Amino acid sequence: MAPSRRCAAALAAATVVLAFPAASLADEARDALIVETVLRIEGFDLQGSTKAQAAVGRYLKSNWAGERYLDLIERFSLKEEAPGVLRLALEKSDTPMGAEAASLLVTLGAGNLLINTLRGEDDPKAVQAAVAISHAGAPALVAELPKILADQSRAVAVRSSALAALYGKHPAKQAELLATVKAGKLAKDLRQTASEILMLSRDPEIRKEAKSLFAVGEGNFPPVAELVKRKGIATNGKQLFATKTCLVCHQAGGVGINFGPGLSEIGDKLDKKALYQAILEPSAGISMGFEGWEVTLKDKSTLVGIVVETDENLTVTMIGGAKRTINKGEISTRTKLKQSLMYPGLHQLMTPGELVDLVEYLSSLRKGG
Ligand code: HEC
Structure with a gap:
């Protein structure tokens, strides 16, 4: 439908809804209908209609965080x-x-x-x-x-x-932080957070420097063949899942954001050896559908995330879960990343014993369990 016709149809619908209180509709449903309608009418003058204003007011009151809550406030600048x-x-x-x-x-x-x-x-x-x-x-x-x-x-x-x-977000800012730490200008009690920010950087150079700066080495990690023989404590692992940033990208045991694959039944899919490998070397085997892409737009901005494509649009889901849908016409380049979007080096935030606990926990996550 052409925009002008859609607009005319919406306007007609609005006139009907606003002018004839339909007794058959429950008040709430009627408010919701008015809300949908006024949102569709370009340039609708909310101040000019007490009826619509009252409906919007009631809707906002009973729909905090509801689907249209932010849309309405933004559209009518309801300060x-x-x-x-x-x-x-x-x-x-x-x-x-x-x-x-x-x-x-x-x-x-x-x-x-x-x-x-x-x-x-x-x-x-x-x-x-x-x-x-x-x-x-x-x-x-x-x-x-x-x-x-x-x-x-x-x-x-x-x-x-x-x-x-x-x-935390941009490699350019992380480089600044790195310089501050190197110059000895960061407060001692912020070192732990700083090391986590820097070791999780997308920039491999920053990760490398952070590793030597905070003196964590691959060296003290036993090989996988050794690790798989150990038995960990799953309840500790459950806590580590939350504190070692896994939940920023995965859901398991009722917590987390599903950016990467859900892990609620990962124990059925991967054995301990494969679990260790998934954490120690995320880029060695990237799960299908979760490959990372870098998309550069014509306005020179860059998005990195998981991509879903339709005929006209591309939706990029970024780390943290925020989504952005762009028209394909706005894109200048897109490149599939060779690296997993899961950061390498996450195990360096843990001791070997903690990693064993974490894997014990993951391997206990099974269907019906
Ligand atoms: C920045 C986001 C991010 C973080 C943080 C993250 N992961 Fe991942 N993870 C991913 C993505 C994306 C994939 C899928 C791509 C791949 O296989 O590398 C994945 C894959 C996995 C897999 C394989 C899943 C499968 O179905 O094959 C496991 C296991 C896993 N992650 C465990 C963890 C654990 C444990 C942590 C915390 C120590 C963690 N991840 C932290 C994004 C993340």
């Missing part, structure tokens, strides 16, 4: 809804929807809410605020992070989160 958007940006800071909420706060001109939370006394919220600020990316917000880092009176958890928000 007064900023507190609800803030809550979403904080509580869901590690989901794509939370990331969207963080960006929307900036669009609404309410970025200061994130700054206040970051500066506030509630530490767990301040940790989330730092993550949200890294999603939003607005320079005025990002400029707050170094102040937190420098403030020794703040909890280590808050400063670590600020460190990851500031340096």
Whole structure:
């Protein structure tokens, strides 16, 4: 259907919905219908219709974090809804929807809410605020992070989160962090977080330098043939799965984001030897459908992630779960990566004993178990 006709049809539908309260529809369904309709009408004047305004207000109240929640607020610039958007940006800071909420706060001109939370006394919220600020990316917000880092009176958890928000994402920033560590200018209590950020860099040069800097070597890891003979403690492994960043990309035992393959039944698919290999050398055998791609757009921006393709579009799912759909016309190049999107060197965040526990846990994950 041509856009003008779709618009006319939506307008007609809106007139019907707004003018004739349909007694047969439950109020909530009717509000939802009005919401869908006003979202479809280009340039709809919400202020001009008290009925639509009331329906939108009711919808937002009973659908916090619902499907259309952010769409509505963005479309009609509903600044007064900023507190609800803030809550979403904080509580869901590690989901794509939370990331969207963080960006929307900036669009609404309410970025200061994130700054206040970051500066506030509630530490767990301040940790989330730092993550949200890294999603939003607005320079005025990002400029707050170094102040937190420098403030020794703040909890280590808050400063670590600020460190990851500031340096975690881009190899260029990671190179800065590396230089800071080398110059001995990083606070001691942030070294652990810094080593994790740097050893998980996409840039192999940074990983290599981090490895020697933090003095972790392949050397103290026994070969796989040795490791498979050991028996680990699965309950320890379950905790390691969460703390050693596996859950950033995998779901297992009810936690995690499915960016890479789900691992809830991985014990049925891979034996211990294969599990060790998957962790020690992720690029040796990349699971089908989970290959990484680097997509460069005509505006020179680059996306790295897993790609799903339709006739017209390409959807790139990035690490962390955020998705971006682009029209194929916007793409200038795309290259399949030889390396797995799973970082090599994850085992260096663990002792050999911990790795054995982790594999024991993974191998216990079976159908019906
Ligand atoms: C940055 C994202 C990321 C992180 C972090 C990550 N993985 Fe992966 N993982 C992937 C992707 C993508 C694949 C699929 C590609 C491949 O096989 O290399 C994968 C594959 C696997 C496989 C093979 C699955 C199969 O079905 O064959 C296992 C096992 C695995 N990961 C375990 C782990 C463990 C344990 C951790 C934590 C120590 C971890 N991963 C951390 C992204 C990640």
